[in-house]
Amino acid sequence: MQILGICGSLRKASLNMAALRACSELLPQGMSLRITSIADLPMFNQDVFDAGIPEPAKRLRAEIAAADGVLIACPEYNFSLTAALKNAIDWSSRPPNQSWQDKPVAIFSVTPGPLGGARVQYDVRRILGQLWAHVLPRPEVFIGASASKFADGKLTDETTKKFLADLLAGFKPWIERMRVKK
Ligand SMILES: Cc1cc2nc3c(=O)[nH]c(=O)nc-3n(C[C@H](O)[C@H](O)[C@H](O)COP(=O)(O)O)c2cc1C
Numbered sequence: 001m002q003i004l005g006i007c008g009s010l011r012k013a014s015l016n017m018a019a020l021r022a023c024s025e026l027l028p029q030g031m032s033l034r035i036t037s038i039a040d041l042p043m044f045n046q047d048v049f050d051a052g053i054p055e056p057a058k059r060l061r062a063e064i065a066a067a068d069g070v071l072i073a074c075p076e077y078n079f080s081l082t083a084a085l086k087n088a089i090d091w092s093s094r095p096p097n098q099s100w101q102d103k104p105v106a107i108f109s110v111t112p113g114p115l116g117g118a119r120v121q122y123d124v125r126r127i128l129g130q131l132w133a134h135v136l137p138r139p140e141v142f143i144g145a146s147a148s149k150f151a152d153g154k155l156t157d158e159t160t161k162k163f164l165a166d167l168l169a170g171f172k173p174w175i176e177r178m179r180v181k182k
Contacts, residue, residue, distance in 0.1 A: 001175060003027075004067035005035035008074035008085030008120075013153060015146045016073040016110045019164065022155035023071065026165040028172050033071065036063050038088040049094060057091040064092055064099035069175045070133075071168075072107045076120035085124070093131055100131035102180045106171040108141035108164065116142025134178040141167045 007017040017035075024033050040056040048054060053061070064070060074085050092099040107124055109117025121142070125135050141163045143149060149157035155164075 001031045001068045001172065002066070003031060003033045003069050003071050003171075004063050005033050005071045005073070006038060006085070006088060007035065008038075008072065008082040008088075010039050010082075010084050014075070015150050016075050018150055018153050019108065019110050019143060019155050019160075020071065020073040022161065023164055023168060026161060026168055028169050031168065031172055036060065038084055041084075041087055041091055044087050044090040049091075053091075060088060061092050061097075061099045064103065065097070067103070068179075069104040069106065069171060071171070072105060072124060074107065074109050074117065074120050074124060076109060076111050076113075076115075076117040079119045080123045081120050081127075086127075089127060089131075098131060100128055100133040102178065103133045104136070104171070104175040104178045105133045106136045106167055106174070108143065108167060110143040110146050112144075112146050114144045116144030118142055134174070136167075136171055136174045139163070139166050139170055 005020045007020050009016045020035055027033060042054055074081055105128055107121050109120050111117045128135050143160055149160050
């Protein structure tokens with residue numbers, strides 16, 4: 001089972017990316033994670049799309065299409081998702097063959113504040129829902145107070161690791177359940 005990881009933060013020292021990397025060590029048996037980059041996508045422009053999908057967007061669309069599931073780690077910017085993540089979704093959402101159709105997705109978020117990105121997750125769910133992605137309803141993982149949970153760019157908090165492991169363990173049967181016969 002191949003999972004594609006997407007991080008909504010472009011920051012070099014992103015804690016969402018650090019948590020996504022930590023997921024590689026927390027996967028249930030039979031699941032593997034490859035993390036892609038959305039940093040090289042140009043800003044979505046329908047004229048550019050119509051003239052020929054740029055290589056980074058083509059690559060992302062193919063990666064999502066090929067994955068059995070997508071794991072999104074997203075910070076909260078102004079109570080919602082980052083422009084980078086929305087841009088990645090926009091590039092991969094346009095027909096033909098929009099990439100999110102029937103795609104199982106799991107989400108978590110990391111923020112320095114106490115709520116851990118509750119609001120961003122509901123916006124991402126709303127957006128992906130209308131693209132017919134199947135977002136895992138539970139467990140929800142909100143990693144707040146991040147300053148105390150990471151050290152030297154690594155996730156160190158054992159309780160948080162357990163929450164992420166539970167999310168991934170729940171994602172596996174969700175992917176099996178949502179698999180569409182083609
Ligand atoms: C433009 C901007 C808006 C932000 N808005 C919020 C917010 O609404 N809620 C929140 O919890 N954190 C907010 N933050 C803080 C981010 O959650 C924090 O920078 C987070 O660590 C970014 O994730 P990263 O470490 O993966 O880059 C904001 C940060 C930026 C740069």
